[in-house]
Structures are given as C-alpha cells and as structure tokens.
Amino acid sequence: MRDNHLHTYFSYDATADFSDYLESYEGEIITTEHFDLSNPYMGGPRDDVPDYEAYERKIEELNQRYGNRIKKGIEIGYYAPREADILAYLEGKEYDLKLLSVHHNGRFDYLEEAVFELDKMEHIIHYFKEMEEAIERIPADVLAHFDYGFRKLSVSLEEFKSLEPQLRQLFQKMIDYNLAFELNSKSMYLYNHEELYRYALVLIKDMGGHRFSVGSDGHKVEHFRLHFDRIEHLLAEFEIGEEQLL
Ligand SMILES: [Zn+2]
Ligand SMILES: [Zn+2]
Structure with missing residues (x-):
C-alpha cells in the first residue's frame, strides 16, 4: 500500500527531502x-507553485539512484477565482497522481483560527459545495481530505450524520467523475476524524464507490x-481490497 499523499521541500510548507522517505x-x-x-496561509496571499522543471529533473535523478522507486504527483488546491490559472499551469504537465483539495477561501486557510468564527454546519455545507465545484472543474484522480474545511472543528457523529444528503451529493459527484476517495491518516488520527471517515465509507460503499x-x-x-497499520485493518473491515486502491 503506497502512501499517496506526501510533501517535500517542493511544497511551500515542508522542508523534508526525498531521501528522508526513500x-x-x-x-x-x-x-x-x-x-x-x-494562498492566504502563512503570510500570504501568494501563489505557491511547485517548480515543475526542477521537480521533474529531481525525480529523474532519484529514479536512477533509487531504482525507479519514485513517482510524480501534485496536490491541486482549488480556488474558484483562479480556475483559469490552475488549468493553464496543469496544461501539458505529466503526473502519476493528482490530488484535488480545497484549502482556503481567499481570506484564510481552513486550519486558521478564523474558521471558528463561522457557523459550523453552514460552513461545512458550503465547503462540500466548493469541493463539488472543484471536482467538476479540475481533472484529478483523488478527492483529498474531504474534511479539510472542518479539520479543526469538533463535529459529533450525530451532527455529521445529519449531513447525509449533502455527503451523498458530494460522493456521487466524486463517483461520477471517477475520483478515488482519500483516507487521510493525518485527518483520521491527528485530528481525530476516524469516526467521520468510517461514516463516509459506509455511505460510499452503499453508493457503489470502489476507488480509494x-x-x-x-x-x-x-x-x-x-x-497505516490501523488503516489496513479499516480497509479489511470495509472489504476494500488492493484492487480498489490507487
Ligand atoms: Zn497535503
Ligand atoms: Zn492538503
């Protein structure tokens, strides 16, 4: 099982080197x-754009040194007013995996304190709408951390279940566009959202989703x-086999 969501110093908020992981x-x-x-986060707003040519060169060099063990990916942060710029950057670039995310609303990143000032349930519903729009607009392989918009918020299972119609609508969009659902272990175990992910899996399985x-x-x-040991147990419990994993 490959770790399909990982950052290095090519990301604005990371300093890790490829060799740390390799x-x-x-x-x-x-x-x-x-x-x-x-991106309004960490002193923004600014455009955080990975240097594609340098990245491509680095991956090639590492593949020679480490026996073709490394692949190219990107986590695309959707922000509606910049849709045309996002698509223009992606044009002609090749990736083995594209994650699709919604991280901010132009004013703040959803990990910032400002998120606490929003009406929680209203915000979550609005966030799902943004994700649906992202899915429609940007070609990608994976719907990343579907809970990023409310990672910081405590949402009870009861409250979460009351969003079943909105969740089903989001997951239907994800399935229609053939995106995989991401099990984000940071969300699940560092932000304690495992319970929410479990409920999401119940719905997705019920809807016939089979890409994870x-x-x-x-x-x-x-x-x-x-x-990942805990995730493996969870996958077995939900009868998600290797063939359903990207
Ligand atoms: Zn990420
Ligand atoms: Zn992210």
Whole structure:
C-alpha cells in the first residue's frame, strides 16, 4: 500500500527531502506537492507553485539512484477565482497522481483560527459545495481530505450524520467523475476524524464507490505512512481490497 499523499521541500510548507522517505522505506514513493494560488496561509496571499522543471529533473535523478522507486504527483488546491490559472499551469504537465483539495477561501486557510468564527454546519455545507465545484472543474484522480474545511472543528457523529444528503451529493459527484476517495491518516488520527471517515465509507460503499486512496499527508518523515497499520485493518473491515486502491 503506497502512501499517496506526501510533501517535500517542493511544497511551500515542508522542508523534508526525498531521501528522508526513500531511506526509511523500501517500496514505491510518490510526492504530491502543493499547488495553491492566492494562498492566504502563512503570510500570504501568494501563489505557491511547485517548480515543475526542477521537480521533474529531481525525480529523474532519484529514479536512477533509487531504482525507479519514485513517482510524480501534485496536490491541486482549488480556488474558484483562479480556475483559469490552475488549468493553464496543469496544461501539458505529466503526473502519476493528482490530488484535488480545497484549502482556503481567499481570506484564510481552513486550519486558521478564523474558521471558528463561522457557523459550523453552514460552513461545512458550503465547503462540500466548493469541493463539488472543484471536482467538476479540475481533472484529478483523488478527492483529498474531504474534511479539510472542518479539520479543526469538533463535529459529533450525530451532527455529521445529519449531513447525509449533502455527503451523498458530494460522493456521487466524486463517483461520477471517477475520483478515488482519500483516507487521510493525518485527518483520521491527528485530528481525530476516524469516526467521520468510517461514516463516509459506509455511505460510499452503499453508493457503489470502489476507488480509494490512502495518504498520510506527511510533511516530515515522522508522519510518513502514519498509522497505516490501523488503516489496513479499516480497509479489511470495509472489504476494500488492493484492487480498489490507487
Ligand atoms: Zn492538503
Ligand atoms: Zn497535503
């Protein structure tokens, strides 16, 4: 099981080197570097754009040194007002895996304190709408951390279940566009959202979804393949086999 969500110094918020991951694990590695336009986070707004040519060169060089163990990826942060710029950047570039995310609303990243000032349920419903729009607009392989918009918020299972119609609508869009659902171990185990992911899996399985992706969202080697043993148990419990994983 490959870790399909990982960052290095090609991402604005990470300093990890490829070798940190390559030397702590013998299997295949893919990094999914941040591409976030008009990013308000950490002193923004600014355009955080991975240097594609340098990235491509680096991956080639590492593949020669580490026996073709490394693949190219990107985490595309959707922000509606910059849709045309996002598509223009992606044009003609090749990736083995594209994650699709919604990280910010132009004013703040959803991990910032400002998220606490929003009406929680209204915000979550609005966030799902943004994700649906992202799915329609940007070609990608994986719907990343579907809970990013409310990672910081405590949402009870009861509250979450009351969003079943909205969740089903989001997952239907994901299935229609053939995107995989990401099990984000950082969300599940560092932000304690495992219960929400379990409920999401119940709905997705019920709807016939059969494409999944597992990612740590690691920005440093300590989080690489975070709690993948627990994820393996969860996958077995939900009868999700290797053939359903990206
Ligand atoms: Zn992300
Ligand atoms: Zn990420």
